[in-house]
Amino acid sequence: MRERLLLLVESNTTGTGRLFARRAAELGVVPVLLCADPGRYPYAAEDRLRSVVVDTSDEAALWTAVRALEDEATIAGVLTSSEYYVPTAAALAYRLGLPGPAAEAVRACRDKAEQRRMLVGAGVGSPDFAVVSEVADALAAARGIGLPVVVKPVQGSGSLGVRLCADLDEVAEHAGTLLAATVNERGIASPGRILVEEYLTGPEFSVEVFGTDAVVTVAKHVGALPSFVEIGHDVPAALPGEQEIALRESAVRAVRALGLGWGAAHVELRLTGPRTAEVIEVNPRLAGGMIPELVRRACGIDLVRAQVLAALGTAPELERSGYxxxxxxxxxxxxxxxxxxxxxxxxxxxxxxxxxxxxxxxxxxxxxxxxxxxxxxxxxxxxxxxxxxxxxxxxxxxxxxxxxxxxxxxxxxxxxxxxxx
Missing domain, CATH: 3.30.470.20 (ATP-grasp fold, B domain)
Structure with missing residues (x-):
């Protein structure tokens, strides 16, 4: 019998990256990491994970590598745990006729400027914003929105480049730094645009959505400003019922507005009123920060396993079995x-x-x-x-x-x- 492979297009370096491969193996599928540099992922060598070295930013090279794998085994699914490669994995799954999210939807969602426009167009509560490509325009946007403002890349993950700017000098300095970058930390070309956003106050949460169902609400702890480093999470969030409902409903509306609805989505929000939740951003992937592991331990729901099952065309297991x-x-x-x-x-x-x-x-x-x-x-x-x-x-x-x-x-x-x- 031919082996069945789950292709993992790049990965995050810790946490769920390793878990994706382990869950695949538990389900009787061979995980194969497609990556430009296996050295980025220490767990790959430690777990003896099969790796194929390929330029994952080159569509033709990636397809050639995949076709070579098809000659020896059956490709059963395609996934990634890295935010940067969700569109690539989605497009590859589509090309192979395998389950996955709509490639165009995740590509638009990955561009936070386009995401923001779509959310506003659908009437989903979110901060005021401007998309700029010049420092002078960033300053004008900050004046119009009102200080302080959040200045951040239109693409990114893990709070990279996200900063609260209290005055125009800080806006100019940080906008200049972001706009001067030609590539991000993954070596992917920067788009030359940034976001200037209204700074929302109020407690921060995430809602972990699977398909179009809100699975659990997570309380976030963020470190000292001006950075937005997540330093803790609590699962499930201890909230009054009306606030829980507001967060869940806003998260699902955001997912639907963006044309998502396959697999996991990590929706970050702030409660800006007793029953008002505004969306900071939607990530078309599983949460990072070990949140899936917290959900598994608290609720008995294995979101990593669910994502792998979905990629393999099997109904995910999302029934809560822990309290x-x-x-x-x-x-x-x-x-x-x-x-x-x-x-x-x-x-x-x-x-x-x-x-x-x-x-x-x-x-x-x-x-x-x-x-x-x-x-x-x-x-x-x-x-x-x-x-x-x-x-x-x-x-x-x-x-x-x-x-x-x-x-x-x-x-x-x-x-x-x-x-x-």
């Missing part, structure tokens, strides 16, 4: 510092894992590695996950565990010998 509460807190550095020796790192992780309710505590960096304040997700140093029967208990346990992880970071002068002892 716990789960929280994650990310470790970020308060200032420039350095991680301790190996023994001290191991001790910090061991202590964090002793906190009642803690089910996971990890550090991402090596002993002696410098760390600094996070400006986006790449600045996270580690995380702790806790599960309990009440939201407050899960949150307190995660807070305590990540504080113990933080003892592995030394804020001594990096130029002194003590910092490297």
């Amino acid at each position: 716990a509460r789960a929280s994650i807190r990310f470790l970020t550095a308060e200032q420039d510092g350095i991680l301790a020796r190996s023994a001290s790192l191991a001790e910090a992780v061991a202590r964090a894992r002793t906190v009642p309710g803690t089910v996971e505590a990890v550090l991402y960096r090596a002993p002696g590695e410098p760390v600094g304040p996070a400006e986006d997700f790449r600045g996270r140093v580690g995380h702790a996950i806790a599960v309990a029967d009440r939201s407050v208990r899960a949150a307190e346990a995660a807070d305590r565990a990540v504080a113990l992880l933080g003892e592995a970071v030394s804020y001594a002068d990096l130029h002194t010998e003590e910092a490297f002892a």
Whole structure:
């Protein structure tokens, strides 16, 4: 019998990228990572994941690689866990006659300027905005919208390049930096446009949507401004019923307005009134930040498995089978510092894992590695996950565990010998 393959077009470097491959294997399908550089994904070597090196930005080269795989096995599905490659994976699935989202819909959704226009056109609550390609236009937009404003790329992920600008000097500086970039962190060409948006206040949440069903609402914790680094999540969010309804209804309306409705969508919103939710953005993919793992532990719903099943043409399993509460807190550095020796790192992780309710505590960096304040997700140093029967208990346990992880970071002068002892 020919092997059945699940093609993974690139990946995120941690978290759900590894889980996609593992769930495929559990379902009896061979995961194959199509990527330009397998070295970006340490888990690929650790898990002995089959990889095919190909320029994933070159449609012809990608198709040639896929046709070669077809000669030896049956391609059963195509997915990606990377925001940047959702349109590529969708187009490839369509070309192969396999399940997936509408390629044009996800391509439009990936362009946050086009997404914003579509949401406004459909009457979905969202911030005032302007799309600009010159610093002078960014300044004019900021004046018109009213300071402070959020300035961010029209394409991106993980809060990369997203910044709150309090005055016109900050707008000019950050807009100039973004517009000067010719490629993003993945080496993909930048479009030469940015967004200037109204700054919405109020607590932030996400709604994890699958198809057109709101699965769960997640409370978000964001770090110190002017960056928007997510430093924690609580699942499910503890909310009054009317607020829960407002968030879920707005998220589903946004998904429908964008022509989505296949597989997972991660919708970020703010509550701007007692019963008013406005959409920050819609991501046509599973959430990052370990949210799928929190949902699995709290609700018994495996969103990664559901996404893999959908790609294989099988009905996903979305029935809730758990009623716990789960929280994650990310470790970020308060200032420039350095991680301790190996023994001290191991001790910090061991202590964090002793906190009642803690089910996971990890550090991402090596002993002696410098760390600094996070400006986006790449600045996270580690995380702790806790599960309990009440939201407050899960949150307190995660807070305590990540504080113990933080003892592995030394804020001594990096130029002194003590910092490297």
